[in-house]
Amino acid sequence: MLIQRPSDILPSEITPRTLFEERRRFLRDAGLLLAAGALGGALPSAEAAVTAAPKLGPLGASPFSTSEEKTPYKAVTTYNNYYEFGTDKSDPAENAGRLITRPWTVRVEGLAGKPRTFDIDELLRLAPLEERIYRMRCVEGWSMVIPWVGLPLASLLKQVEPLGSARYVEFVTLHDPKVMSRLPVLDWPYTEGLRLDEAMHPLTLLAVGLYGEVLPNQNGAPIRLVVPWKYGFKSAKSIVTIRLTDKQPATAWNKAAKHEYGFYSNVNPQVDHPRWSQATERRIGEFRKRPTLMFNGYAEQVASLYQGMDLRANF
Numbered sequence: 001m002l003i004q005r006p007s008d009i010l011p012s013e014i015t016p017r018t019l020f021e022e023r024r025r026f027l028r029d030a031g032l033l034l035a036a037g038a039l040g041g042a043l044p045s046a047e048a049a050v051t052a053a054p055k056l057g058p059l060g061a062s063p064f065s066t067s068e069e070k071t072p073y074k075a076v077t078t079y080n081n082y083y084e085f086g087t088d089k090s091d092p093a094e095n096a097g098r099l100i101t102r103p104w105t106v107r108v109e110g111l112a113g114k115p116r117t118f119d120i121d122e123l124l125r126l127a128p129l130e131e132r133i134y135r136m137r138c139v140e141g142w143s144m145v146i147p148w149v150g151l152p153l154a155s156l157l158k159q160v161e162p163l164g165s166a167r168y169v170e171f172v173t174l175h176d177p178k179v180m181s182r183l184p185v186l187d188w189p190y191t192e193g194l195r196l197d198e199a200m201h202p203l204t205l206l207a208v209g210l211y212g213e214v215l216p217n218q219n220g221a222p223i224r225l226v227v228p229w230k231y232g233f234k235s236a237k238s239i240v241t242i243r244l245t246d247k248q249p250a251t252a253w254n255k256a257a258k259h260e261y262g263f264y265s266n267v268n269p270q271v272d273h274p275r276w277s278q279a280t281e282r283r284i285g286e287f288r289k290r291p292t293l294m295f296n297g298y299a300e301q302v303a304s305l306y307q308g309m310d311l312r313a314n315f
């Protein structure tokens, strides 16, 4: 169940200990800032100072950020879809602490002039980290406003010099049966795909944090995709391989139910899911439903990518 995060509770008091230990290791290894003062006031004890979640920074602001009210940290980090850790919304927060997110590498390969493997620390330094406050819409009918921290996917792809023949990008996520579900809920590993122009779009983010802090495991640590004009399932978590291809990649949800989840998955209030309407959504924390916006409100930035396409056929 969702509970509002009271303003006097620090993330350090509601985050499982394993996450703290993981975050401390991340901090130490990455040489990131630990700004105790940024937690908002004096900390009550030395112990609290030691277990404070590491801040990412300094962060640039983004012109793409929405000024809408942010979904509370507690909801963003306890109401999750990450099926590798269970299918209940509360499962990822309970189980994803087992995931070891360092060391971590991301292989960028396929139709590229300079394919290579990036260490996560190296990847974090490719571009200045930005805060991007994005609306996110899940295909299930709920939405959130999340202050991500990340860098444009384009700044990583440019490093490997995509060949002229590259038209799509495939994302492969970790599947480690030692810590993740072995149940055949989806065809593991979870994969996703974008057209190359969607992948290169400035809104498309590789997120490494949220609320100014290192990404909690349940949100896809250490690195996940964020594509705000598409349904949430496009935003693959805990990515290990990014592959440039000339063919449209298979995607986990399309393989599971191809009539329900198409390759494009653009948020589109005019195209219903076969089993429910997509015309409205419930913003987490609100009771009255809101109308869902075309491209999740990002039409001005992305509609041109789909000019001339039948968005009912390419759903």
Ligand SMILES: Nc1nc2c(c(=O)[nH]1)N[C@H]1C(S)=C(S)[C@@H](COP(=O)(O)O)O[C@H]1N2
Pocket (backbone or CB within 6 Å): 076, 079, 080, 081, 082, 083, 084, 137, 138, 139, 173, 190, 218, 219, 220, 231, 232, 233, 234, 235, 236, 237, 238
């Ligand atoms: N690897 C992986 N990535 C995933 C999923 C998943 O089950 N496994 N779920 C997707 C879905 S359906 C949604 S709505 C978003 C949720 O992201 P959040 O929990 O950070 O809000 O993650 C997406 N990425």
Ligand SMILES: [Mo]
Pocket (backbone or CB within 6 Å): 081, 137, 138, 139, 140, 231, 232, 233
């Ligand atoms: Mo979703």
